[in-house]
Amino acid sequence: MISTEGLILKEQSVGENDKLVTILTASHGIIRCFCKRAKKLISKTSSACQAMTYSRLEIYEGREKYIINEAETIKSFFDAFSDLESLSLGYYLCEIAMKTIPENMPSDEYLQLLLNCLYAISIKKKPLAQIKAVFELRTMLLNGVVPNILFCNECGTYESDNGIMYFDYANNCIYCAKCCSKNLLAPHCLAVSMGCITATRYCITAEPKRILSFDLLPSSMADLEKFSESFFLSQNDMHYSTLDFYKNIKQLN
Numbered sequence: 001m002i003s004t005e006g007l008i009l010k011e012q013s014v015g016e017n018d019k020l021v022t023i024l025t026a027s028h029g030i031i032r033c034f035c036k037r038a039k040k041l042i043s044k045t046s047s048a049c050q051a052m053t054y055s056r057l058e059i060y061e062g063r064e065k066y067i068i069n070e071a072e073t074i075k076s077f078f079d080a081f082s083d084l085e086s087l088s089l090g091y092y093l094c095e096i097a098m099k100t101i102p103e104n105m106p107s108d109e110y111l112q113l114l115l116n117c118l119y120a121i122s123i124k125k126k127p128l129a130q131i132k133a134v135f136e137l138r139t140m141l142l143n144g145v146v147p148n149i150l151f152c153n154e155c156g157t158y159e160s161d162n163g164i165m166y167f168d169y170a171n172n173c174i175y176c177a178k179c180c181s182k183n184l185l186a187p188h189c190l191a192v193s194m195g196c197i198t199a200t201r202y203c204i205t206a207e208p209k210r211i212l213s214f215d216l217l218p219s220s221m222a223d224l225e226k227f228s229e230s231f232f233l234s235q236n237d238m239h240y241s242t243l244d245f246y247k248n249i250k251q252l253n
């Protein structure tokens with residue numbers, strides 16, 4: 001029997017009464033478990049196995065599958081989110097976790113990151129765009145990939161005179177305004193404000209507990225959201241249906 005804590009990332013119906021849940025656990029990383037009679041019983045185990053619920057779990061390890069023996073809710077983020085935009089962002093973060101963490105690999109640091117960000121969404125600690133960008137960048141960092149944005153790739157300058165730098169996705173590097181125009185690189189690059197660059201430098205170097213401790217002007221925030229999302233998607237060849245959903249909801253608001 002495994003005793004652990006975990007966040008339910010996804011639930012799927014199996015047959016008439018059972019559910020298959022994907023869980024990010026502290027001890028075993030991502031595992032898939034059967035929850036028997038979950039649809040029939042209105043029990044504490046059944047409610048603790050709903051998506052975006054952080055639960056204490058007792059899991060029976062069978063020959064070929066895991067089965068949840070007992071579960072108890074520690075925190076339901078699903079209940080804590082007060083609007084559809086927050087909820088859809090929560091689903092996106094969970095889909096990222098499912099697609100970027102290998103199964104059965106201990107991922108305590110990643111679990112803490114996800115819990116911190118879901119909590120920040122639930123109390124509206126920071127703008128959703130900021131939480132989304134930080135989560136994407138830190139996910140990349142935990143996978144050993146960071147945007148190479150410390151210095152201009154050609155002249156080594158730390159900051160452009162005009163306050164804008166140019167990121168080259170294909171080569172994961174950045175140029176100052178002078179080197180960008182001298183080498184006619186603009187069509188291949190995304191122009192980003194120094195505010196966005198400074199925030200990104202902070203995101204990838206901050207202590208885990210302080211990753212959200214920064215503020216940005218709305219224009220730089222829009223840049224950060226665009227930059228981190230493009231970088232994240234350029235680094236992993238996946239489609240995220242929950243990202244489309246989040247964007248649709250955001251447009252309606």
Ligand SMILES: [Zn+2]
Nearest residue numbers: 152155176179
């Ligand atoms: Zn330069």
